Amino acid sequence: MGRYTGPTEKLSRREGVELFLKGERLLNGKSGLERRPTPPGQHGAARRRQPSTYGVQLREKQRAKRYYGVRERQFRRYVREASRQREGLMGDHLLRLLERRLDNVVYRLGLATTRAQARQYVNHGHVMVDGGRVDIPSFQVKAGQTVALRTDSPVEPAVRDAVELVASVPGWLQADVDALQGKVLRLPDRSEIATPVNEQLIVEFYSRV
Template sequence: MARYTGAVCRLCRREGMKLFLKGDRCYGGKCAFERRSYAPGQHGQGRKKISDYGVQLREKQKAKRIYGLLENQFRRTYDRAEKLRGITGENLLKLLEMRLDNVVFRLGYGNSRTEARQLVTHGHFLVNGKKVDIPSYSVKAGDVITVREKSRASELFKTFAENPKSLPKWLSGDVATFTGKVEAIPAREDIDVPVNETLIVELYSK
């Protein structure tokens, strides 16, 4: 399974904003973006002018990094979104949100999508009673996600249960009960990622 293995804080600095890729660390004083908000590299502080193509590229890179996808994965997701009915950009964000690793993160399991992805890969979750260890697995409205019985006793999952997150309205459940449900496909207004999907569509449409 391909994944990014470089320095995560460089990604936030390159995009010029916090992407919250390290969970709790991003909220503290150790956040690299707080100390050095300019782009990485020897020319990072000198980059000012950016073309229309550059703006579109940065928007695509930002979305990739928020959801933890590499280029080929992201392009395949875009191609799927293009074939669906409706607005391509909105379809893209909906497909990204419905990935199992993202849903697990939204339900409160994991301080970041990267951690949630690792938990899925290690087989800690069931979808409709069946073990699924593929982070890119697309959940559907009505699917029930639960933590495996053996995993519930671990200190990690006990910590999640003691610190529940507020859920988006398209999800229901509670980490304390180790169960969550996808109530509906999220609408665009339910997706709170700071991404302008129209720019991504313009980039791929060239």
């Protein structure tokens, strides 16, 4: 199945939380979730029965996938990798893997207004890691590495517009907005990951399938 190309605000309405998929429009206070808080579809506003435990876990998994823009097969790989960690909580490891994706780091640094835009920048070779071009959005950035926009990139004006909209950068990252680059200081703590999901429900979902 290919990537989703439909209305992005519909995904936020389906999950019932803001997934931050609209970038500048959302930063300007224009949220589709506020205008139409009900799920999409003809019967979205109708009263629905209480979801089952499985249904709640499924929605949480779908919410995380859509938030990070990851497909099912890729998401399963992250779950398997997180399950191999011997220390700490599996859910915390899962979120750290998702946060360390290069496209997410570009977004968190404020070099793009959405993860989709950040993924496009990476795919088209506009992003450098430690001075070398990396065009794989799922690339796992390590502590100590530097992420920067390519110096001759034609998207520089759009990136400079994006950094002006950034309110703050997570504590595990350090941004240099003038140089359009940033550094990964360390792995993120769970308290620093502003993701609207309950990762324990995702772990429970995959433990039963």
